[in-house]
Amino acid sequence: MSLSTRVIAALGAVVVIGAGTVGLSIAHASSEGKPNEPKATLVVGRSSMAAGPACYNDGKPLDEAAQAKCQKDAQKALQEGTLPSSDVKIGDRIGVGVAPEVAEKGWFAFTDGGQQQRATLASTRTGSTFSGLLPASGLLASTKKTQVTVVEANEKTGDIIGVWYFQLNNEDAVGEQQQPATQQSQ
Structure with a gap:
């Protein structure tokens, strides 16, 4: 069974969006819990x-x-x-x-x-x-x-x-x- 080009492109988009979401979540989580030190x-x-x-x-x-x-x-x-x-x-x-x-x-x-x-x-x-x-x-x-x-x-x-x-x-x-x-x- 072969996958169509559209299915492959859709799966690729999901992977890219998912990776972007995970990256954003990690960046957000790393800033959470740190004290806000005023300058x-x-x-x-x-x-x-x-x-x-x-x-x-x-x-x-x-x-x-x-x-x-x-x-x-x-x-x-x-x-x-x-x-x-x-x-x-x-x-x-x-x-x-x-x-x-x-x-x-x-x-x-x-x-x-x-x-x-x-x-x-x-x-x-x-x-x-x-x-x-x-x-x-x-x-x-x-x-x-x-x-x-x-x-x-x-x-x-x-x-x-x-x-x-x-x-x-x-x-x-x-x-x-x-x-x-x-x-x-x-």
Whole structure:
């Protein structure tokens, strides 16, 4: 018994559609069950970068041990230069943005620079997703690297929900510049 060309074409179409459906189902299933991690955005001048949180517990509060580990890991990453980073000059303006779901609960942002060794980018706020642009001169540490910290905090309970870190590389900093390579004697 031989199959007609139409039957073969129909079976081929079913196989292709079935394979496409299975592929789509696998792609959909692989994204299911993963926590939705909101992003924070660092704006420097006319450029921006977004990053996921360094510490996040699927929208649940971070306990004190998790917060301490998060801070320790961030300091290590800052020293190693592995935080999401952006070059900045004293004349630039800096801002921070958060996802609407973060703004809904509440957030604040600061740097480890400025005159008091901590400069506020955004005081505790809800509803607003952007800090506005502030002069870099008042936000930068006197060293080459300045850490930016963005914190999602439930304004009603005070619980810390997520923490993002960025690194600003101060192109105008003095003192921590690379040493010139020494010439080898001939």
